[in-house]
Amino acid sequence: xxxxxxxxxxxxxxxxxxxxxxxxxxxxxxxxxxxxxxxxxxxxxxxxxxxxxxxxxxxxxxxxxxxxxxxxxxxxxxxxxxxxxxxxxxxxxxxxxxxxxxxxxxxxxxxxxxxxxxxxxxxxxxxxxxxxxxxxxxxxxxxxxxxxxxxxxxxxxxxxxxxxxxxxxxxxxxxxxxxxxxxxxxxxxxxxxxxxxxxxxxxxxxxxxxxxxxxxxxxxxxxxxxxxxxxxxxxxxxxxxxxxxxxxxxxxxxxxxxxxxxxxxxxxxxxxxxxxxxxxxxxxxxxxxxxxxxxxxxxxxxxxxxxxxxxxxxxxxxxxxxxxxxxxxxxxxxxxxxxxxxxxxxxxxxxxxxxxxxxxxxxxxxxxxxxxxxxxxxxxxxxxxxxxxxxxxxxxxxxxxxxxxxxxxxxxxxxxxxxxxxxxxxxxxxxxxxxxxxxxxxxxxxxxxxxxxxxxxxxxxxxxxxxxxxxxxxxxxxxxxxxxxxxxxxxxxxxxxxxxxxxxxxxxxxxxxxxxxxxxxxxxxxxxxxxxxxxxxxxxxxxxxxxxxxxxxxxxxxxxxxxxxxxxxxxxxxxxxxxxxxxxxxxxxxxxxxxxxxxxxxxxxxxxxxxxxxxxxxxxxxxxxxxxxxxxxxxxxxxxxxxxxxxxxxxxxxxxxxxxxxxxxxxxxxxxxxxxxxxxxxxxxxxxxxxxxxxxxxxxxxxxxxxxxxxxxxxxxxxxxxxxxxxxxxxxxxxxxxxxxxxxxxxxxxxxxxxxxxxxxxxxxxxxxxxxxxxxxxxxxxxxxxxxxxxxxxxxxxxxxxxxxxxxxxxxxxxxxxxxxxxxxxxxxxxxxxxxxxxxxxxxxxxxxxxxxxxxxxxxxxxxxxxxxxxxxxxxxxxxxxxxxxxxxxx
Numbered sequence: 093x094x095x096x097x098x099x100x101x102x103x104x105x106x107x108x109x110x111x112x113x114x115x116x117x118x119x120x121x122x123x124x125x126x127x128x129x130x131x132x133x134x135x136x137x138x139x140x141x142x143x144x145x146x147x148x149x150x151x152x153x154x155x156x157x158x159x160x161x162x163x164x165x166x167x168x169x170x171x172x173x174x175x176x177x178x179x180x181x182x183x184x185x186x187x188x189x190x191x192x193x194x195x196x197x198x199x200x201x202x203x204x205x206x207x208x209x210x211x212x213x214x215x216x217x218x219x220x221x222x223x224x225x226x227x228x229x230x231x232x233x234x235x236x237x238x239x240x241x242x243x244x245x246x247x248x249x250x251x252x253x254x255x256x257x258x259x260x261x262x263x264x265x266x267x268x269x270x271x272x273x274x275x276x277x278x279x280x281x282x283x284x285x286x287x288x289x290x291x292x293x294x295x296x297x298x299x300x301x302x303x304x305x306x307x308x309x310x311x312x313x314x315x316x317x318x319x320x321x322x323x324x325x326x327x328x329x330x331x332x333x334x335x336x337x338x339x340x341x342x343x344x345x346x347x348x349x350x351x352x353x354x355x356x357x358x359x360x361x362x363x364x365x366x367x368x369x370x371x372x373x374x375x376x377x378x379x380x381x382x383x384x385x386x387x388x389x390x391x392x393x394x395x396x397x398x399x400x401x402x403x404x405x406x407x408x409x410x411x412x413x414x415x416x417x418x419x420x421x422x423x424x425x426x427x428x429x430x431x432x433x434x435x436x437x438x439x440x441x442x443x444x445x446x447x448x449x450x451x452x453x454x455x456x457x458x459x460x461x462x463x464x465x466x467x468x469x470x471x472x473x474x475x476x477x478x479x480x481x482x483x484x485x486x487x488x489x490x491x492x493x494x495x496x497x498x499x500x501x502x503x504x505x506x507x508x509x510x511x512x513x514x515x516x517x518x519x520x521x522x523x524x525x526x527x528x529x530x531x532x533x534x535x536x537x538x539x540x541x542x543x544x545x546x547x548x549x550x551x552x553x554x555x556x557x558x559x560x561x562x563x564x565x566x567x568x569x570x571x572x573x574x575x576x577x578x579x580x581x582x583x584x585x586x587x588x589x590x591x592x593x594x595x596x597x598x599x600x601x602x603x604x605x606x607x608x609x610x611x612x613x614x615x616x617x618x619x620x621x622x623x624x625x626x627x628x629x630x631x632x633x634x635x636x637x638x639x640x641x642x643x644x645x646x647x648x649x650x651x652x653x654x655x656x657x658x659x660x661x662x663x664x665x666x667x668x669x670x671x672x673x674x675x676x677x678x679x680x681x682x683x684x685x686x687x688x689x690x691x692x693x694x695x696x697x698x699x700x701x702x703x704x705x706x707x708x709x710x711x712x713x714x715x716x717x718x719x720x721x722x723x724x725x726x727x728x729x730x731x732x733x734x735x736x737x738x739x740x741x742x743x744x745x746x747x748x749x750x751x752x753x754x755x756x757x758x759x760x761x762x763x764x765x766x767x768x769x770x771x772x773x774x775x776x777x778x779x780x781x782x783x784x785x786x787x788x789x790x791x792x793x794x795x796x797x798x799x800x801x802x803x804x805x806x807x808x809x810x811x812x813x814x815x816x817x818x819x820x821x822x823x824x825x826x827x828x829x830x831x832x833x834x835x836x837x838x839x840x841x842x843x844x845x846x847x848x849x850x851x852x853x854x855x856x857x858x859x860x861x862x863x864x865x866x867x868x869x870x871x872x873x874x875x876x877x878x879x880x881x882x883x884x885x886x887x888x889x890x891x892x893x894x895x896x897x898x899x900x901x902x903x904x905x906x907x908x909x910x911x912x913x914x915x916x917x918x919x920x921x922x923x924x925x926x927x928x929x930x931x932x933x934x935x936x937x938x939x940x941x942x943x944x945x946x947x948x949x950x951x952x953x954x955x956x957x958x959x960x961x962x963x964x965x966x967x968x969x970x971x972x973x974x975x976x977x978x979x980x981x982x983x
Contacts, residue, residue, distance in 0.1 A: 093270055093274075093294055093295065093296045093376070094234045094235075094256060094270065094296065094297070095234050095235040095256050096234040096235055096256070096297070097234070097297050097298055097299065097300035097301075098232055098233075098234045098258040098299060098300045098301040098302070098338075099234055099258065099259065099261075099270070099296050099297065099299065100232075100233065100234040100235075100256045100257045100258040100259045100269075100270070101256050101257070101259070101269065101270050101273040101274075102251055102252050102253070102254065102255065102256055102257070102273065102277075103251060103256075103257050103259075103269055103273065104251045105229075105231075105251065105254075105257070106229055107257075107269060108265060108309075109259055109260050109263070109265040109266045109268060109269035110229050110230075110257045110258065110259055110260060110266075110269065111229065111230040111232055111257070111258040111259060111260050111261070111266070111301055111303065112227060112228070112229060112230065112260055112262075112306075112307045112308050112309065113227075113228055113229065113230035113303045113304050113305065113306075113307060114140060114225050114226065114227060114228070114304055114305040114307050114327070114331075115133070115136065115137065115225070115226050115228050115304055116223055116224065116225045116226075116304070116327075116328070116331060117131070117132040117133050117223075117224040117225075118221055118222070118223055118224075119132065119221065119222040119224065120219060120220075120221055121209065121210075121211040121219060121220040121221070121222060122211060122219045122220075123211055123212075123213055123214060123217065123218070123219050123220070124211065124212070124213040125210070125211055126208065126209065126210040126211070127207070127208070127209045127210075127211075127222060128206070128207070128208040128209075129206065129207070130204065130205045130206050131201065131205045131206070131207055131224045132224060133224060133226060134205035135205070136226055136228060137226035137227050137228035137229075138226065138227040138228075139198065139201060139205075139224075139225075139226055139227075140198075140225045140226055140227040140307075140327070141196060141198050141223075141225045141324045141325075141327050142196070142197040142198050142200075142201055142207060142222060142223065142224050142225070143194060143195065143196055143197065143222070143223045143225070143324065143325050143327055143328055144193075144194070144195050144197050144209055144211075144220060144221070144222050144223075145189040145190065145193050145194040145195070145220065145221060145223075145325075145328065146189065146190045146193035146211070146214065146217045146219075146220050147187055147188070147189060147190075147217050147218050147219050147220065147221060148188040148189065148190050148216065148217050148349050149187070149188045149218075150185065150186070150187040150188070150218065151185070151186060152184075152185050152186075153183065153184050153185070153186050154183050155182060155183055155184075182341050184332070184341075184342070184343060184344065184345045185343060185344045185345070186344075186345045186347060187221075187344060187345070187346050187347070188347050188348065188349050188353075189221070189328065189329070189346060189347070189348050189349070190217065190348070190349055191348040191349055191350050191354070193220075194325040194326065194328075194348070195325060196322070196324045196325045197209060197222075198324070207222075209222060221328075221346075223327065223328040225327055225328075227307065227309070230258060230301065230302070230303045231257070232257070232258040232301050232302050232303065233255045233256060233257055233258065234255075234256040234257070234258050235255050235256040236255050237253075237254045237255035238253065238254075238255075240255070252277070258301045260308050260372075261299060261301070261306075261369055261372050262306060262307070262308040262311070262365060262368035262369055262371070262372060263308045263309070263310070263368060263371065263372060264371055264372065264375040266308075266372055267372050267373075267375035267376045267379070268375065270376070271375075271376070271379045271383070275383070279384075284383075284384065287384060287386075288384055288385050288386070291384065291386045292386065292387065293380075293386060293387050293388060293389040293408070293409060294376065294379075294380040294384065294386055294387075294388045294389070295388075295389045295390065295411070296376070296389075296390040296391065297391055298391040298394065298395055298413065298416060299391075299395055299396060300338050300395060301338060302335075302338050303335060303338070304331060304335065305330055305331055305334055305335070306334070306365055306396070306397070308368055311323075311364065311365075311368065312324060314364055314367065314368060315360070315361070315364045318360075318363065318364050318367065319360045319363075319364070319634065321634070321636075323357070323360070323361060323364075326348075326354065326357040326361075328346045329346050329347055329348060329354045329357060329358065330357070330358060330361050331346070332344075332345040332346070333345075333358065333397070333545065334358070334361070334362070334397040334545070335397070336395055336396060336397050336545060336546075336547040338395065355632070356631070356632065356633055356634035356635070357634055358544070359544050359602075359632040359633055359634075360633060360634050361397075362397050362398045362399065362544040362545060363398075363399070363544070363633075365396075365397065365398045366393075366398035366399050366402045366403060366571070369393070369396070369398060369403055370402070370403045370406050373388075373390060373392065373403055373406040373407055374406055376388055376390070376407075377406065377407050377408060380408075381408075387408035387409055388407050388408050388409070389407060389408060389409035389410070389411050389440060390407045390410065390411065391410075391411045391412065391413060391416075391442070392404050392406070392407060392410050392411075393546065394412070394416055394417075394427075394546045394549060395416065395546065395547070396545070396546065397544070397545040397547075398544065398545065398546075399542065399543065399544055399569050399571055400426070400427065400543075400546045401426065401427075401429065401430045401541065401567065401568065401569035401571060401572060402430075402569055402571035402572070404427060404430040404431050404434070405430050405431065405433070405434035405436070405572070405575060408436070409436065409437075409438060409439070409440050409472070410427065410431045410436060410439055410440070411439070411440035411441060411442060411472075411474070412424065412427045412439070412440075412441050412442075412470065413441055413442035413443070413445065413476075414441060414442070414443045414444065414445065414446075414461050414465065415442075415445040415446065415447070415476075415499075416548075416549060417441075417549040418548070418549055418550070419461060419464055419707075420464075420468075420549060420550070420551055421464050421467045421468040421559075421686060421705075422468070422551040422552055422553060423468070423549035423550070423551065423552075424439075424441075424464075424465055424467075424468025424469060424470050425468050425469060425565060425566045425567055426541065426549065426552060426566075426567045427439065427549075428468060428469030428470060428533075428566060429469075429538065429539075429566030429567045429568050429572070429590075430568060430569065430572045430575075431469075432469060432532070432533050432535075432566065432589055432590055433568060433572055433575050433577050433578060433586055433589055433590065434572075434575050434577065435532075435577055435588075435589060437529060438471045438472045438525075438529050439469060439470050439471055439472065440470070440471075440472040440473070440474060441465050441470045441472070441473060441474065442474050442476055443458070443461050443462065443465060443473050443474065443475055443476060444458050444461060444475050444476045444477065444500060444501055445476035445477065445499045445500065446499065446500045446501075447498060447499055448498065448499075448960050448964070449499070449500035449501065450493060450497040450498065450499060450500050450501065450502060450960070451490075451493075451497075451500075451501070451502060451939055451940040451941045451944055452500065452939050452940075452941035452966070452968060453500035453501035453939065454897060454898045454939060455509065455513070455514070455517045455898055455899055455914070456760070456895075456896065456897070456898070456914040456915065458475070458501070458517065459517050459520065459521070459760075459914070460707075460760050462520075462521050462524065463703050463760065463762045464703070464705070464707075466524055466528055466688055466701050466703070466762075467686040467687075467688050467701065467703050467705075468688075469533055469566065469688065471524075471525055471528045471529045472525055472529070473521050473525065475503065476499070476500075476501070477494065477499070477500065477501045477502050477503050478503050478504050479491070479492050479493065479494050479502055479504070480492050481504050481505055481506065481832075483830060483831070484830065484953075484954060485954065485955070486952055486954055486955035487828075487830060487952055487953050487954055487955075488827040488828055488830070488947075488950065488951050488952045488953075489823045489824055489827050489828075489829060489830050489834055489835070490502070490506040490823075490830070490835070490940060490944075491506050491830045492830075492953055492954065493951075493953040494953075495959070496953055496956045496957070496958060496959040497951065497953065497958040497959055497960050498959045498960060505832065506835075506940070507937075507939070507940065508819075508821050508861060508862050508863050508937040508938055508939075508940070509898065509899050509937040509938075509939075512901070513898075513899035513901065513937045515911075516734065516899070516901075516911035516912075517899075519734075519736075519911070520733045520734050520911070523731075523733040523736065524701075524733050524764075527690070527699050527731060527733075527764055528688065528690055528699065528701060530690060530692040530694075530695065530699065531690045531691045531692030531693065531694070531695075531699070532588070532589055532590075532690065532691055533589070533590055533688070533689065533690055534564075534590060534591050534676060534689045534690065534691050534698075535564050535565060535566050535590040535591065535592055535689075536563045536564050536565060536592070536593055536594075536673070536675045536676060537558070537563055537564075537565040537592060537593065537594055537595070537596055537668070537673075538565065538566060538567070538568050538585060538590070538592040538594070538595045538596070539552070539553060539565055539566070539567045539568070539595075539596050539598075540567075540568065540570070540595055540596065540597040540598075540601055540607075540611070541567040541568065541569060541601065542569055542570055542601060542602040542603065542604060542607060542632060543569075543602070544602070544632060552567065553565070555662070555664065556684070557663065557664055557665040557666070558664060558665050558668075559684070559685075559686060560665070560679065560684070561665040561669070561675060561678065561679060562675040562676075562677040562678045562679035562685075562687060562720065563665060563668065563675040564675065564676065564677070564686075564687060564688065564689065565596070566590060566592075568595075569607075570604055570606055570607025570610050570611075573606075573607070573610035573613075573614075577589045579617075580614055580617035580618055580619045582618070583618045583619060583620065583655070584619070585614060585619050592619075593620065593673045594619065594620035594621070594622050594668065594671075594673055595611070595614060595619060595620070595621050595622070596622045596624060596664070597611065597621065597622070597623050597624070597628060598623075598624050598625055598628070598661065599623070599624065599625035599626035599627065599628055599629075599661065600625070600628065600630070601628045601630075602628070602630050602631070602632035603628050603630065603631050603632065603633075603643050603647070604631065604632060604633045605631075605633060605635065605639055605642070605643065608642075608643045608646050608647060609646075611647070611650070612646055612650060615650045615653055615655065615656050616653070618655060619655065620655045620656075620657070620671065620673065621650065621653075621655065621656045621657070622657050622659060622664075622667070622668065622671070623647075623651070623656070623657065623658045623659070624659055624660070624661045624664055624667075625660065625661030626658065627644065627647045627648055627651075627658070628643075628647065629644060631643050657671060674723070675723075676689050676700075676722070676723045677689065677700060677702075677720050677721070677722055677723070678720065678721040678750075679718065679720050680718050680719050680720075680721075681704075681716050681717065681718025681719070681720075681755075682716050682717065682718060683704050683705075683706070683714065683715075683716025683717075683718065683757065684704070684705045684706075684716075685702060685703065685704055685705070685716070685718070685720070685757070686701075686702075686703045686705060687700055687701060687702055687703070687720070688700070688701040688703075689701075695772060695773050695774065696768065696769035696770075696771055696772035696773065696774075697726065697766050697767060697768050697769060697772050697774050698722075698724050698726060698766065698767040699731070699764060699765075699766050700722060700764070700765045700766075700767075701762060701763075701764055702720065702755065702757070702762060702763050702764075702765060703760075703761075703762040704716050704757035704758070704759065704760065704761050704762070705760065706758075706759030706760045707760075709759045709760075711895050711897060711969070711973070712758075712759070712894050712895035712974055713759050714758065714759020714760060715756075715757070715758050715759060716756075716757055716759075717754070717755065717756045717757070718754070718755060719752055719753060719754045719755065720752065720753055720755065721750050721751070721752040722750060722751050722752070722753065722765070722767065723749065723750055724750070724751055724767040725746060725747075725748070725749065725750065725751055725767075726751075726767030726768050726769050726770075726772070727740070727767065727768045727772070727774075728740075728741040728744055728751055728753060728765060728766070728767055729741060729765070729766045729767075729768065729774060730763055730764065730765060730766075731764040731765075731766050732763075732764075733762075733764055734910070734911045734912065734913045735910040735911055737910075738766075738774065741753060741765070751767070753765065758895065758915045758916035759895070759915060760915050761913065761915040761916055807980070808977050808978060808979045808980065809870055809977060809978040810975050810976075810977050811868050811870055811932065811975075811976045811977065811978065812845055812846060812868070813843075813844075813845060813868055814843075814844040814847065814866050814867065814868045814972075815841065815842075815843060815844075815866070815867045815868070816841070816842045816843075816844055816853070816864055816865070816866050816971070817839055817840070817841050817842075817864070817865040818839065818840050818841075818842065818850070818856060818860065818862060818863070818864050818865075819837055819838075819839055819862045819863040819864070819865070820836075820837060820838050820839070820840065820860055820861075820862045820943075821835050821836075821837060821861050821862040821863075821940070821943060822835065822836040822837070822838070822943060823835070823836070823943065823944075823947060824836055827947065827950060827951075837862070840855070840856065842855065842856060846975075847971070847972045847973055847974065847975065847976065848971075848973060849969035849970060849971060849973050850864070850938075850942075850969075850970040850971045851942070851967050851968075851969065851970070853971075858942060858945075858967045859942050859943055859945055859946050860938075860942055860943060860970070861938045861939065861940045861941070861942045861943035861944075861970070862937070862938060862943075863935060863936065863937045863938070864935070864936045864937075864938075864970070864971050864972075865933070865934075865935050866932075866933070866934040866935070866936070866972060867931065867932065867933050867934075868931075868932050869929050869930060869931050869932070870929070870930055870932070870978060871928060871929055871930070872889070872925045872926065872927060872928065872930055887922075887980065887981065887982045887983070888920055888922030888980070888981055888983075889920070889921055889922050889925060889978055889979065889980050889981070890918050890919065890920055890921065890978070890979045890980075890981060891904070891909075891918060891919055891921050891932070891976065891977075891978050891979075892916075892917070892918040892976065892977050892978075892979055893912065893917035893918065893934070893972065893974070893976050894916065894917065894974035894975070894976070895914065895915060895916065895917070895974060896912070896914035896915075896917050896936070896972075897936075897938075897968075897969060897970060897971070897973065898914075898936065898937055898938055898939065898970070899914070899936060899937045900912055900914065900917055900934055900935070900936050900972075901934070901935045902917075902919070902932070902933065902934045902935075903932075903933040903934075904921050904924035904925070904930060904931070904932060904933075905924060905925070905926055905930055905931055906931070906933075907924050909921065909924070918979075921978075932976075934972065934976075936970070936971055936972060938968070938970040938971075939968060941965065941966075941968050942967060942968055942970065945962070945965050945967070948962040948965065949962055
């Protein structure tokens with residue numbers, strides 16, 4: 093909907109729908125003295141308020157590097173780090189104002205801007221401060237004007253060529269500035285009709301507008317309606333903690349001498365801001381639906397000082413991003429909980445934008461991001477970085493690179509893996525999306541979470557006991573309790589959606605009055621409520637009439653209900669289990685396994701994603717094994733997202749209500765397990781192929797200890813004596829040549845007695861990127877692939893390449909194998925073998941980093957140099973590095 097973060101469109105300067113900001117001047121007035129003058133800044137904008145207040149104290153604060161307020165509402169015992177949950181502390185001078193001295197003096201300002209004010213003599217305090225606050229346009233541009241850009245630019249002839257101004261994201265008028273521009277200047281001459289025929293979403297990127305304090309013209313009126321008091325006299329304390337990294341952090345924090353330092357007023361400010369942002373999103377969504385017959389998607393709320401969960405349901409396809417969410421499964425669950433409760437068909441993510449990894453992101457790393465996203469309920473993937481690949485001024489080989497090389501990845505024809513090696517991971521992602529957009533997600537637990545700002549997404553539930561036990565959970569804000577699906581039936585919350593079996597509320601959670609009423613309603617309707625660590629006491633809301641006491645009374649009264657429990661904070665998984673609440677997937681493993689469950693009534697099946705997380709482990713590390721007890725007795729299958737195969741599982745144990753299956757998983761490996769109902773339309777493959785044979789009946793499982801399994805007919809082979817032909821992808825002599833055929837390619841041949849990284853191969857060196865063609869031969873270790881029906885046994889051969897650094901394609905005797913999972917690249921090759929000598933051919937590709945390292949300082953993109961220092965660049969370990977073995981088996 094706009095050209096960049098901080099969305100906007102070309103518009104006449106100072107149009108009413110452009111982004112607003114508040115700007116403040118401070119005037120010190122000593123005790124017993126007066127100020128009488130024209131207010132500073134008079135005329136720079138509309139006078140929003142003049143507020144006077146008496147200073148109680150002032151001191152400097154140095155925040156320890158480890159200080160964090162993640163999910164806690166508790167204030168530091170000394171009161172020196174006042175913060176709301178999710179806030180980021182900062183070094184500052186902190187000045188405390190007497191709350192009872194704050195007064196709105198706006199009505200006393202003359203038409204010429206003159207004000208007279210006296211700081212009354214008082215035995216306490218060090219003086220008074222006048223805050224003069226103006227409403228101004230932020231003048232932030234999502235795309236700069238030609239004059240700012242410099243170079244040989246054409247002077248703008250009108251506002252249409254004068255850049256794009258960020259719009260007001262807290263009013264319908266701001267949304268209408270965008271939609272009016274599109275209607276008048278873009279969707280003309282048949283463009284609207286063409287877009288309607290091929291389009292899917294209108295989309296808005298994450299909001300990254302630089303401002304002092306988000307505001308809109310009718311803010312104070314809406315605030316008064318929502319909260320019942322005037323926010324004006326509290327304006328001085330709103331300027332800290334609310335620009336969330338996209339404005340200058342104020343060196344002075346003004347707080348009040350109220351018990352919570354005035355944080356309740358900040359929470360109320362953010363609540364109203366969220367309401368107004370919802371109006372903006374609803375306006376854009378309705379326009380996309382009505383005017384274009386499209387859906388609307390947006391990266392909702394994060395980066396902003398508001399409750400992110402509040403507005404996720406207000407768009408058709410809410411989108412997060414791996415960068416902003418720090419790749420956290422727990423972070424994705426915070427975003428996806430409200431989306432799934434609202435019945436959104438999918439949750440999208442902008443994925444693969446990693447800092448300092450331009451031209452070095454591997455496709456297995458990208459798939460690691462995909463898997464962690466699926467585990468966190470994300471089901472649609474938009475890959476970051478297919479930049480313009482054609483000629484571009486002041487740009488060197490390998491071509492235009494966004495963000496001055498700061499972020500990965502520049503996919504496309506500049507990459508040695510493009511396009512054929514991209515096909516396998518893209519199809520893998522597509523199959524995952526297809527399966528996990530089917531039906532509805534099912535969860536075990538809902539965490540209550542009220543956080544009023546999201547400067548960065550952090551893990552909110554720190555212990556790992558729930559995930560190790562197999563419990564899947566998501567987060568809900570009290571702002572989501574009004575959604576149609578948020579009702580309780582038979583002790584289950586949202587039975588048509590996630591079907592939560594209980595809600596968890598922590599002692600340090602922030603409460604609101606409406607949230608407390610919502611929890612009481614859920615409890616009285618039979619939902620198990622689990623308070624961990626005690627009953628919450630912090631109310632993130634200004635309630636002058638003993639609201640905090642009222643919230644405490646209501647929550648404590650709920651503990652008399654038989655379905656409300658108070659348990660210790662530690663050992664939550666054990667406590668939940670002791671209440672008879674078991675997970676959909678009970679996990680027993682020596683690794684860190686995650687599951688994600690979808691129920692598809694249309695097909696008659698349950699789909700479960702199983703992922704072995706080995707984050708931080710080196711290549712090929714993180715192997716684990718164990719078993720999972722699934723709350724299903726359907727016929728179990730493996731759905732292979734790499735090949736498309738649907739394979740009947742025959743090794744399992746079944747009880748009256750569950751099925752237990754053992755697994756062996758490589759580091760970061762994932763699988764899909766499907767459980768088919770008796771009348772399911774799932775088909776199964778007769779072998780490892782893409783062809784299916786129609787509906788399957790469960791196999792007869794033979795469990796007879798008198799039938800010993802015969803050993804394989806021969807032992808495994810370690811393949812050696814490889815020939816490697818490296819196709820080098822080198823820069824052109826003239827680095828400014830970025831035409832499609834500019835890359836210089838040549839081959840070198842290397843004989844290897846064992847496999848090793850390219851940088852360690854004599855005569856090859858570290859600064860090489862491109863493709864590698866490996867060949868070797870072996871004599872088949874078996875003479876046939878017989879199957880004996882009576883004994884249910886068969887024999888065959890696997891080839892095992894282990895973990896792959898980037899990409900691989902393999903052929904046996906000239907016949908391509910199906911796509912291989914790079915976390916554990918192995919395949920059954922029994923049907924590919926011939927008697928005697930067999931040839932193995934493996935083709936790999938690499939990223940471009942190694943070949944770019946020697947010319948790193950010479951690289952340009954649109955005239956800008958590289959923003960990442962060459963000193964920290966790694967030498968990447970390209971090629972096959974682990975022993976390749978041929979392994980016979982007997983089943």
